[in-house]
Each structure stands twice: as structure tokens, then as C-alpha cells.
Amino acid sequence: MSQPILMTVDDDPAVSRSVARDLRRRYGKDYRVIRADSGADALDALREIKLRGDAVAAILADYRMPHMDGISFLEKAMDLFPNARRALLTAYADTDAAIQAINVVDVDHYLLKPWDPPEEKLYPVIDSLVETWLAVGDKSVEETKLVGHRYSAPSFKVRDFLARNAVPYRWYSVDEDEGGRILQAAGAVETDIPVVVTPDGTVLKQPTGGEIAVAVGLSTRPAQEFYDLVVIGGGPAGLGAAVYGASEGLRTVLVERKATGGQAGTSSRIENYLGFPDGVSGAQLTDRARRQAQKFGAEVLTARDVVGLEVRGSSRVVTFGDGSEIAAHAVILASGVTYRAHEADGIRELTGSGVYYGSAATEAPECKGQHVYIVGGANSAGQAAVFFAQHASEVSLLVRGDSLEKSMSHYLIEQIAAIDNITVRTGTTVVQAHGADHLEAVTLCHSDTTETVETGHLFIFIGAAPRTDWLGEVIQRDHHGFVQTGPDLVTEGRKPAGWPLDRDPYHLESSVPGVFVAGDVRSQSVKRVASAVGEGAMAVTLVHRYLEEQ
Template sequence: MSQPILMTVDDDPAVSRSVARDLRRRYGRDYRVIRADSGADALDALREIKLRGDSVAAILADYRMPQMDGIVFLEKAMDLFPHARRALLTAYADTDAAIQAINVVDVDHYLLKPWDPPEEKLYPVIDSLVEAWLAVGDRPVEQTKLVGHRYSAPSFRIRDFLARNAVPYRWYSVDDEEGGRILQAAGACETDIPVVVTPGGTVLKQPSGGEIADAVGLSTRPAQDFYDLVVIGGGPAGLGAAVYGASEGLRTVLVERKATGGQAGTSSRIENYLGFPDGVSGAQLTDRARRQAQKFGAEVLTARDVTGLEVRGSSRVVTFGDGSEIAAHSVILASGVTYRALEAEGIEDLTGRGVYYGSAATEAPECQGEHIYIVGGANSAGQAAVFFSRHAADVTLLVRGASLEASMSHYLIEQITAIDNVHVRTHTTVVKAHGSDHLESITVCENGVTETLGTGHLFIFIGAAPRTGWLGEAILRDGHGFIRTGPDLLEDGRRPAGWLLDRDPHYLESSVPGVFVAGDVRSQSVKRVASAVGEGAMAVTLVHRYLEEQ
């Protein structure tokens, strides 16, 4: 097979030669470097490459070119090679314009000219592009097939599981002809749905998350029985801990119940995270963090439910729902939180059938032209409102409080104010959800006055509760179930009962030595992505300190 191609496009011949030279110097052994002097010439070359059946790994295009700028060119190039990774070359003066234009095309990076020395400013970016391309390449994407009912909670859970774990899949309604054909070929009937058919032809009827994970190739079983560090929870805090733990030489395994990313992974766009001036989706941030952790050697286990944690001598033993165990010198609890249930009549029965907790991005196409409602007044609700405003005809935020200012970031409030089809109703709560097979309407109460509103979609963001009941009594928690750590464990200077070490607990250490806590599940933590990542990294530093004491 011919070598995959790295293409560079720049109307300045000197720059074009320079970048091609630097690329050949580093990647010439494994990749063919092609350069073009204009977007039109580059498109002609890409068409010929497509006809020959060759593949394109990455394209670097100058932002400011006559006739066809880099954004327009990359948008056209995506039609020919959608899996090729993309980067913009830009002068410092055009940085802001380039960043704003990145929203038009899913550009992976931008590079400032000049990039001297390339070892620091060019090659790390190209390495990242090539690594991401190798994970997908230009091979046809083999898709898992899912057949189910449009308004079915089990079908929705599987769609959400596949989407959040970045498993390519295609959805078929049981009412469609093709869905019926697939069921017939699978030897299944309507009572078996949801039905999952893997690319290899394996048929799963009403499968669990673990069964799906095994069938589609997600890692679910640990490679070892004993580790230096077990991280429980795959949100920003857990991923941060896994990256730093593995990169610093600890044998690290991360265990996640559903999908990496946690609540942040469902966010349509995070705009106040350091290093992403134009924002980043939770899915993108999660994917990069997961690949980064695995690059350093961390294992990532998906669809594994942790049900117990106990001390056995110097080991900390984690028990799974199926009764199996793994042990480690230390544990970081980063299990995050789950959305609190909305206590209103009809909500529980219609969950997954028009009522959703969190930003269910898989439902976005179904919201086209619809009137939808979002319950909540914090950042997650605001991000969802901005996201769904691009799909729905109208989005209404139902806020229990008097305003958004007390709970939502200023930048989000400004965005919401500027979007014509997003509305805010304060002093408003949902008291009932109506519908038989799926949500048809909701009854709300605003300042004591009730009103029934027709809608097929209600998204709920009303605070969060920690899932910590499985920990037992040894791990001390506050009155809301969040885990107490460090100084918060000391009562009048006294260490917690059962603490046998001749020192106070470290800052992020729980009431059990060697068990640390990071992120939202920790009592009095700051509920932000950046602080969660920072706590994950800090917890690893304290793990090292604990291990040195042993």
C-alpha cells in the first residue's frame, strides 16, 4: 500500500517549501508530503488522490489565501477526506479571526507562523494529528446496529451508552422496514428489543452495558490483579488522576460505570476551561484525556460497577458488581455525582421517553423545530440551552430562583441573552409530566399560577448527589453524602476514629489511609472542570507521598 499523505497548502512559496521540508525531515519515512500553492490546486490534487484510493492523514492550510481561504478549503476537503485531521497556519495578527473561524470547520489545531524551532512548535502538533488519524484512518467505519422503539427508555440508554463511548452505531426504529429486516435476520422479534448487532454479526437481545462493551471491543477486564493505583470514576478528576498517575510510572487502572467524561462529557461546549479559548465540547475533551491516559499506559475499564472497598493489610481491595476484585496500594475516589431526580408526578415513568437527565445530545436531531424545556439555572443547564437552540424552534429555561446570576457564569448569561429563541422563566417549577408512551406536555407553576405546556422534550439539570452509599461506614461523609477529606476530618484537632497512623490525613485523603478523593464527590469541592482536573493531579502527588511512607 502507498504511504498516507501529509498535505500542506500555502500561497507563499517560501512558507510552503519550509513546512514541506520540516515535515519530510520528521515524517518522510512513513508519510508522503505533498504541497500546493492554492486551495484550488490542493482540491484538484485531493480528487486525484481519492480516485487512486490513497489516504490523507493530515492537511495544513494557510488561513489567509486569495480566492479561497483556509477555512473554505478545509470545508471542501472534508467532503473528500472526512477523517483527515486538519490544522490552520496563521500569522499572529490573524489569530483571533482564525479561532473564531474554527467553529465553521472542525479544525483540530492552529499553528502560528513561524514555528521555529519545529521540535517544539510544529512536531508535537503533527504528532497529535497523526495519532488521532491513526485511531480512525480512512477505512470505512464499521457500525454497530441498534434496533429499538423510538420512545423507549432501554433503547435510549443503549444509544446514550454507545454515543458517549464513541462507538460508531446506526439507529433503526422497529417501525422502519430496514429495522424489521434486521430483526428478521437476527432471529429476533419485538419482544427482544432493544437488539444490538455488532459489525461481526453478534446479536445481543436486551443487553446490559457490560455485554455491549465486551461485544464492541471496549476494555472491561483488568489485565492484572494488583496495581499501584486504582482510580474509580472517569470524569475530569479521574482522567486527570489517570494521566498523572500513569505518566509518573504508577501501574494505574481507571474504572468507570458508564462512559468516561462524567457529567462534563455530556456538555455541548465548555468555554471557560484553560487552553481552549474558543471552547471545547465535553466529548472532545474526554476523548483527548482518555487517549492521553492510555498513551502513558493507564488501563481504562468501561461498564464496571464498583460495589465495595475494603482494607486488607497494606492493600486496598475494590470489589465489582460481579464479585470479582482488584487490589492496589492506593485508591483515588473520583466517582463524581449524578443528577438529582425531579420530584414531580409522571417524571419517573417518562424518563428516557421524552424526559432526560443531562444534555442528551443523541436527542438533538429529534428536537428539530420543536419547543423544548430545560429545568435548572446552573452552567450545565445554560450550556444545554445554547446547544439545543441550534436545533429546536424554542428553548425555555425553567428556573426555580429569582434569576440566573446566582448560579450561572456571566459569559453564559450573556450568550443566552443574545439568542433569540432561548427564553428564561424564573420562579418556575415543574409539577407534573403528561403522556402515555412518551412525553406530551408538562404542567408548571410560576408564582403560584399553574400552566400546561405542550412539549416532547424535557431536560433536567437540578443539582447533583454523590453516589457513595456503597463505600460503607469506614469512609466518612458529610450530611449530604460527600466524602470528607484532610482537615475536614479533624474534630477539635482529633483524628478520625480508627485512624492509626502517626500523622494527620493528607489534604485529599479520606478517613481510610491510602484512599484519596478528587473532584465533585469530595465534600466542599469546587464544582468546575478545571478544579476537578487539578485535584486529580494533586491526589496523585499525595499518593506518591503516601507510598513513600509505607
């Protein structure tokens, strides 16, 4: 195969020649640089490249081009080369418009013109694009097949697991002819669904997350019995701890119950995270963080449920649901939180069948032309509203309070106000969900007045609770279940009960020496992605300090 391609598209010949020259200067040895003067010409070139079987690593497109702007071009280019990385070239005056437009297309970066010196303003961006493309590749992807019911909580659970763990899969409804053929070929019947068929032909009937993880090649078993550091939880705090722990030479293993990314991993776009002025999806941020941790040597275990923590001398022992154990010098609890259950009648019975907690991005195509209801008034609910507004005909954001200002970031409130098919309904709660095998309607209450509206999609974001019951009496928690650390453990100069050391607990240290806490699961934490990542890094620093004492 010939060299992979870097493509630049700009209607200004001088700019086009300039960017092509700079790209050839740095990447000409390993990549073929081609340029086009319009989106139409670039699409013709991409079709020829596709026919030849060549690979496209990255595409740089000017934002302002006649007939077809950069956003429209990149949308069409994605159909031909979905794995090619994408950047938008824009003048400073168009920055705001470009950032808003980027929400429409999954663009990796935007570049301001001019980019002199390229060593500082161009090459680092291209290096990032190329590195990501090399990690993903442009090879044909072998897909896992999933057969299930359209409205089925078990089927949704498997779809969500595969999507959250970035496993390529194709969904087949059992009600469609192809789904029936796959079931027959797999030697399965309708009562076996959901049925998963891996690319090598392995058939899984009503599989657990652990069984799927093993079958599709996710790591589930630790390579060692003893580590320097065990990180429990794969959200931003846990991934941050894994990156910093492994990069600083600690034998590090991260254990995640479902999928890395946590609640942040389901976010359609995070726009207030430092260093991403055009925003980044939770899935993108998670994928980069996971690869970064593994690059430094951290192990990442998926679909492993931690059910116990025990102190054995200087070791901290973590017990899994199957009874197996791993031990370490230190542990970082970064298990995050889970969405609080909605108590309205019918919600529990219809969860996974039209009622979903979190964004449930796998459901987005099914929302086309539908009226979607979202419950919640914080950032996660707002991000979901913006995301589903791109698919649904109408989105209603149901907010219990009298406004969004107290709970949602200002930038997100402005975005929602500017989207025509989003309606914010304050002072409104869901009191009942209706439906037999799937959601058909919800009853809303506003100022003591109720109404029942038809809908097949209800997404819930009503706050979160920590999943810490498994800690038992080993670790001190507050009355909400969040883990207390540092100064919160010291009362009137007295250390926590059973504390064996002369010193007070470190800032992020729990009531057990050597067990640290980071992110949302920590009592009094700031519920933001940036603070969670920072606490993960800070916890590693305190782990080093603790290890020096041993």
C-alpha cells in the same frame, strides 16, 4: 497504499508555499504534502484522493479565503474525510472571530500566522494532529447495529452507552423497513428490542452495559488481582489520577461504571479549560485522556459497578457487583456525581423518552426544527443550550433563579446572549411533564402563573448528588453524602473515629488511610474540570507519600 497526505489550503501563494515547505521539511519522509489555493480546488483534490483510495491525515485551511472561507471548506472536507484532523490558519486580528467560528466545526487547533519558528509554533500542533490521526486511523469503520424504538428508555440507554464509549454504531428504528429486516436476520422479534448486532454477527437482546462492553471489545476484566492503585471513576479526576499514577510507575487500574469522561464527557464544548483556547468537546478531552492513560500502562475497565470497599490489613479491597474483587495498596475515589432527579410529575416516567439528564448528544439530530427546553442555570446547562441551538429551531433555557450571573461563567452568558434562537426564562420551573409513550408537553410555572407548552425534548441540569451510598459506614461523609477529607476530618485536634495512625489525614485522604478522594465527590470541592484533574494528580502524589510509610 501511497503515503498519507497533509493538505494546506491558502489563497495567498507566499503563505501556501511557506507552510508546504515547512511541512515537507519535517514530515516529507512519511507524508505527502499537497497544497491548494482555494477551497474549491482543495475539494476537487480531495475528491480525487478519495477515488484513488488514499488517506488524508490532516488539513490546514486559512480562515479568510474568498468565495469559501476556511470554516465552510472544512465542513465540506469532513464529509469526504471525517477522520482527517483539522486546523485553522488565522491572522492575529481574526483570532476572536476564528474561535467563535470553530464552535461550528469540530476543529482540533488553530494556528496564528506567522508561525516562526516552526519548531515551537507549528510542528507541535502538527505532531498532535498526526498522533491523533494515527490513533484513530482512516480505515473503514465496522459498525455495530442497534435496533430499537425511537421513544424508548432502554433503547436510549444503549445508544448513550455506545456513544459515550466511542463505539461506532448505526441506529435503526424498528418502525423502518431496514430495522425490521435486521431483526429478522438476527432471529429476533420486536419484544426483544433493543437488539444489538456486532460486526462479527453476535446478537444481543435487551443487553446490559456489561454484555455490550464484552461484545464490542471493551475491557471489563482486570488483568491482575492486586495493584498499587485502584482509581474508581473515569471522569476528569479519575483520568487525571490514572495518567499520573501510571506515568509514575504505579500498577494502576481505572474502574468506570458506565463510560469514561463522567459528566464532563457529555459536554458539547468546554472553553475555559487551560491549554484549549478554541475549546474542546468533552468527548475529545475524554478520548485523549483515556489514550494517554493507556499509553502509560494504566488498565481501563468499563461497565464495572463497584459496590463495596473493605480494609484487609494493608490492602484496600474493591468489590464489584458480580461479587468479584480486586485489591490494591491504595485507592482513589473519583466517582463524581450524578444529576439530581427532578421531582415534577411525569418526569420519572418519561426519562429516556423525551426527558433526558445531561446533554444526550445522540438526540441532537432529532431536535432539528424543534423547540427544545433546557432546565438549569449552571455551565453545563449553558453549554447544552449553545450546542442544541445549532440543531433546534428554538431553545428555551429555564432558570429557577432571577439571573444567570450567580451560577454561570461570564463567557458563556455572553455566548448565549449573542445567539438569536436561545431564550433565557428566569424565575421559571417545570411542574409537570405530559405524554403517553414519549414527552409531548411540559407545564411551566412563572410568578405563580402556569402555562403548558408543546415539546418533545426536555434536558435537565439541576445540580448533582454524589453516588456514595455503596461506601456504607466505611468512609466518613458529610450530610449530603460527599466524602470528607484531610482537615475536615479533624475536629478540635481529634482525629476521625477509628483512625489508626499517629499523623493526621493528608489533605485529600479520607477517614481510611490509603483511600484518597478527588474531584466532585469530595466534600467542599470546586466543581470544575481543571480542579478535578489537578486533584487527581495531587492525590497520586499523596499516594506515593502514603506508600513510603508502609
